Amino acid sequence: MKATSPLPGLPGTASALMRRDLRLLWRRRGDALQPALFALLVIVLFALALGGEAKVLANVAPAVLWVAVLLSGLLALDTLFRGDAEDGSLEQWMLAPVPLAWLVGVRTFMHWATTALPLLLATPFLAELMHLPRGQLPVLMASLALGTPLLSLLGAVVAALTVGMRRSGILLALLALPLYVPVLVFGAGSVAASAQGMDPVGALLLLGAGLVVSLVLAPLAAAAAIRIALN
Template sequence: MRPGSLRAACAAILRRDLLLAWRRRGDIALPVLYALIVTTLFPFALGPDTALLARVAGGVVLVTVLLAMLLAFDALFRQDLEDGSLEQLMLAPQPLALMLGMKILAHWLSTALPLIIVAPVLASMLHLPGEAIAVLVLALLLATPLLSLLGAVLVALTAGTRRSGMLLALMLLPLCVPVVIFAAGAVSAAQTGLPWIAPVAWLAAALALMLVLAPLACAAALRIAIDA
């Protein structure tokens, strides 16, 4: 891999962001801990009715995981803006959108992937049946990167503003809704023995679209944020 080539640049950014995430492991643990606490509290609040828990399990785990991801969004570009590494990224002879795509990938790997790994445990704690858990994991594997990409665009748009956290949550809410509907639809279809492939295909289609568009939108938004 020649230094300065596209592959080397992608690897450098990915490696840097994963290393930074590893150096701040505590920050990774926080969303996982949050998801664990919320799902543990549900049976206490709803009562030990196994059938009821199994019926809400898919939705509870999905919403908890997506909300836990929200906790980590704010930090996606903030540090890079503050320490000037975003400027350096813009001055590098590489397509900015692709580099930001790598950053989003690193962010997904360090925040969403741990959540997806614990999701089956959380779901089985709520008595979700085995085949539905498999569909839940599949739905999460498509829904979380989709949410990461949508969130990244909004983080980039609000990057210049102070206290962007509140604004971000408000803007992300309407975009979350379809993601939750399709992902939860797939899980409940699997639970009732219906074909679940259609909502999963919708998630995959939206993911494919955002994979292309979101990094470009991020790049444009951050160029404006740097300008200000």
């Protein structure tokens, strides 16, 4: 009698999905650079529009950097589940012997790691381009480290709601922006508070609390939205 292979567990399915995403990313590595290039373009245009004066740029640098990161995240949000919906992978996810929310969470993490993480690593260079005072850079990095995963988790819910629609780019942005605005306010506000000599910990704690809640609820909500969209 032939022995049956054991069903994959949560770590095994996560590892397989991450390897698959990395292979697909390598095949379209040119597209993977688009969010970072878009953010750089936004920052350069702001710098040119404001005249390139260091003092003026330093005053608006936190807001400009956060807006650039947010817009670049919106640019890549439509690709979160679109490819899996088109090739039938989402239907296989629903039949997998692991919770759909787990697969959604892994995909959201990979989306953040391949779109927002490169921007996070490039933030010191972009901050220098905007003449951000170096004393504010740690607060900016902390706010982005807490805020960008939160944006990805919120975006996953919106992307799941629109996964069954074609040409949903504008609708996706309209649905995501109201959820993104509080993150933008607290993220840029923490750096502004630091620049004014106030304590930025309160805003960072709110971002951290939002991230913890989203880590628990967003994959569940996105999984439910995918089931509704595909039924």
